[in-house]
Amino acid sequence: MRIVRYRTAAEPARVGVLADGGVAPTEYTDMVAFLAAGDAAFAAAERAVDSGEVIADHVLLAPLPNAGKMLFLGRSFRQYRTDLVDADPVFVYARVASSVIGPGEPIRMPGPDERILYEGELLIVIGRAGRGIDQSDAMDHVFGYTQVNDITWTDWIHGSHGGLPQLTMSKNADTFCPMGPHIVTRDSYDPVSAEFTVTVNGEVRTRGSMSDLVWTIPHILEFLSKDMTLHAGDVIATGTSDAQPITAGDTVVVEFDGLGQLANPVVPGW
Secondary structure (H helix, E strand, O other), rough: OOEEEEEEEOOOOEEEEOOOOOOEOOOOOOOOHHHHHHHHHHHHHHHHHOOEEEEOOOOOEOOOOOOEEEEEEEEEEEOOOOOOOOOOOOOOOEHHHHHHHHOOOOOOOOOOOEEEEEEEEEEEEOOOOOOOOHHHHHHHHEEEEEEEEOEEOOOOHOOOOOOOOOOHHHHOOOOOEEEEEEEEEEOOOOOOEEEEEEEEEEEEEEEEEEHHHHHHHHHHHHHOOOOOOOOOOOOEEEOOOEEEOOOOOOOOEEEEEEOEEEEEEEEEEO
């Protein structure tokens, strides 16, 4: 099942189910509330599909523009750190929801001389709250998966800012987290060996595989939930195997097998 946020010319954002010919609407208007509803949300999605109502004229939006915690992994693929093993601690940083945009929305370059990178990443969507999650039942807390382009503004990391890398500033400019186009439920998707690409202006720049992720998803959830509760509507990005520069005029497409295309133009923002 593919869950989306969408709007029409006559109606503001709603939650729906991707169906043949369009979107089957549910009664939910907020994705976090939908996720928190648990079994009731699945029942609502099934009712929407069974109703036969399909909205053809719609625009897909970022699935989770108001995610709770946004936890992103770094240096998590073997291409970056061949010495890492499963027992090593996960490197994680936080994003803010104000950086999220949806499919087709523009990534805005912060300045004409700034340097930004794309990073195509799988995004885990939490559907059931938990703290101290054990690997053995960690997947019960996963609702599904979508994808993000984890844009990095490298000037904040490598520039002169008191000698400290400003990781938060490098990640959280407005428009720096394209997300979508939909959430595929866990029962319909297995990301363990999913292939992914990042395309710039029609040219494939990155090919990767989730099989190169150092840590398993259950291990990641266990590590992160040791000291913080993961809530429905929280998201976790698993990192990437490659990052390359993009600039105004480019169009970037992130695509994981089975998750659709996340395409965004890059425009001047100054």
